[in-house]
Amino acid sequence: MKHLVDELLVVARSTPDVVALRWFGGRDGGRVREEVTFGGLAERVERTATGLRAQGMEPGDRVLFSIRPRPEGVVLCLAVLRAGGAVVFVDPGSTPELFAARIAAARPRWAATEALLHAASSGPLRGIARSRGLLLPDYGQLPVRHLYTGRWLPGVPRGAHRVARLGRALPGTVRALEAAEADREALVVFTSGTTSDPKAVVHTVRTLGGMLELFGQVGDLKPGQRAHTDQMFLGLPAIIAGGTWEIPAKAPKDAPEAFARGVAGADSSFLVPADVTALLDVLEAGSKAGSKAGPAASAAGPAVLAVGAAPVTVALLERGRRILPGTRWLAVYGATEILPAAVTDADEKIAAAAAGDLVGRPLGGIGVRIDRATSEDSEDRTDREHPTDSADPDDAREVGELVLTGPSLMAGYLSDLDAGRARAVEHRTGDLAYQDAEGRIVLVGRNRDMIIRGTVNIYPGLFEPRLRELPGVADAVLVGVPVPDGDERVVLVVTAEGGTRPGGDPEIQAGTELARSVADQVVRVLDHGALPDLVVEASHLPLAGRSRKPDRRALVNLVTPLAGTVRA
Incomplete structure (x- = not known):
């Protein structure tokens, strides 16, 4: 080594x-x-x-x-x-x-x-x-x-x-x-x-x-190429391959116009979805303002643009292809624990959208196991046994938790290693997935209540107990509302102490006295990466399953109309 x-x-x-x-x-x-x-x-x-x-x-x-x-x-x-x-x-x-x-x-x-x-x-x-x-x-x-x-x-x-x-x-x-x-x-x-x-x-x-x-595999990096990115996971492989790592003055989301100029004509770049949205906004606005021929004629990008570190949606890739048709768009899948693990290009991902969230073929050296024995919510698996609409029965696969191994697998978590525990031998992703007939990984859901905003993984179960201790709060639930670029808006739903629990759908309101009070206090109890974009008050929480846990899917549906007005 x-x-x-x-x-x-x-x-x-x-x-x-x-x-x-x-x-x-x-x-x-x-x-x-x-x-x-x-x-x-x-x-x-x-x-x-x-x-x-x-x-x-x-x-x-x-x-x-x-x-x-x-x-x-x-x-x-x-x-x-x-x-x-x-x-x-x-x-x-x-x-x-x-x-x-x-x-x-x-x-x-x-x-x-x-x-x-x-x-x-x-x-x-x-x-x-x-x-x-x-x-x-x-x-x-x-x-x-x-x-x-x-x-x-x-x-x-x-x-x-x-x-x-x-x-x-x-x-x-x-x-x-x-x-x-x-x-x-x-x-x-x-x-x-x-x-x-x-x-x-x-x-x-x-x-x-x-x-x-593995990132070198993703970008197919070669000597003499230009990699324009602020991400070291592409920059370092670029220089090891004999290329030039071009570092922008600021992060793409902070100075998208400058990034757009710098990345034009580069051989490769790596961005998170939120940065892609900022880049495309600038390119599209510039095309509309300065080119009668439309975006395709006036916008230039890198030869290859890899997108990862958060879910990459079909909608984002479709928009990217439309504005930068000369760029090959790649979606990279992985986690901090094992990164990268799989890759697919935009054409392949878009074509397979009906079958689930295609994240692609495992990279060389990555081992894949689908574990059907673990599910933290077995009551919610009835629609997971046949995740594809394909007419070919060979494309149907039983779903389980995606478990990965490979050369980029972490040694372990800090607290475990410092306590003398054994090193990690695999990473349980928490993603529910199957492999199709071609060995490609397709995600169909989460096995854990995790929200991904930007590049931050937010585990509601870690923070909700502290939120329930705030004055006037009876219960608190954090949910993620998906937005078109693949990101999520974080919404905190609270109920008031002494409130009633009527039947039917709860009433959801923003701007109530309790919602405002909680919004002012969350900075004291949450990591800033987990701060909600919106705080709302519910008359009661919808429940589901034999365990009568909060129905997070129902809450997402209920708060989506309000979350849609939130600016990231």
Whole structure:
């Protein structure tokens, strides 16, 4: 198993003067701010890794990482891995309580932070950040060793090391990875959880490498190609393949016009569905305003655009093909625990829409098992035994939970591994699925009550107990309302203490006194990634099944007319 930097060194020796990283900036996001060749990237990573070791970084050290994609951050991320550390991604925008719980769970020894984030969390910009609803943690007060990128700003803690200066006077002498170290921790990603049970996925050097190799399959990456994306899961495979990773100035949803200009003519890109919607909105608006010939004549995109990290709908792909007909659209399926797992193109997915949600053929090395023995809601399986309308009986498959294995399978969850439990051998996705006669995976539902908004998985069962403790609330249920681009609106349905339980459909209202009161309080008890788009009050909750649990499907139908007016 080669280390990522070892693979980079191989490319650097053969093409040292080829551009590996190209970072855009400027007011309109269209100016190239920095270019780094393969030779320069390899040298900077080696020297930075040597500097980290000289400052005391030891194998196994966890590094809290809060730096946006840009060359300095890419160098540091690779250098941390090279030096034997593990990168820990924690969202600084979560509630202070949850952030503290995640830090306690991860126990980082280092924190790598942008100087600007220090200024916004403890320096002169703190007031501005708070006025915009950002309750950022004070990174400078964390009991860790500090690294920062960018120029020094007020708020950067005393003794912090500027990344650009690490290893300037030191030769790159970090030894190559030993084979036995391929199973050491490399990446920790918090995905969900509460303050009492933060949930984080752990990947090793080996499984991270497997992930990047699989993404290389998705994009069919080759030397000399341009990958324009802010997602490292396509950017890193691109440079390992000998291509150029073009990094936009801002995330696509924050500056869609700049992204549209940058991605035009690229060989590949990777976006989440919400970013695709922002890109298509800009392209469509520009076409209508400036081209009498229509969108197809005036809009340009990459040769291949992969969409993933959230459900990819047929409606989104149809719109994408219409606005960017010259682009090959791919839908990527997977989870943080095992990513990517399967891929299909737009034509195939659209043609198979009647049979369920086709996510495609498993990628090379991915193992698939359909487990019919597990279903958390066996009363709701009567319509799952024959999930296809096809006239061919060979296309009908019995449905069960989709279970995956493969080279990108996580080592396990952080709390389990730190407690000495065995490593993961498979991932139970919670998706109900079947495989058709061609071996393609088709999803037909969820086996768990999970909402996916953007790239965040929201497990209602983790948060609803805390919501029920709010003043005046008798019961609380979180539901997801699907929208055309594949995302979901999160709606919190509450009932009032002392309310009645009449028969029939409940009355649902937005803007009631209780709904407004709860909406004002949820920021105190929920991770910001789980905050509802809308809070409504119900006269009572519809129930279903022998267990008389809240009927979430019925609630989705009841709140959809209201949720449709919510702006994401």
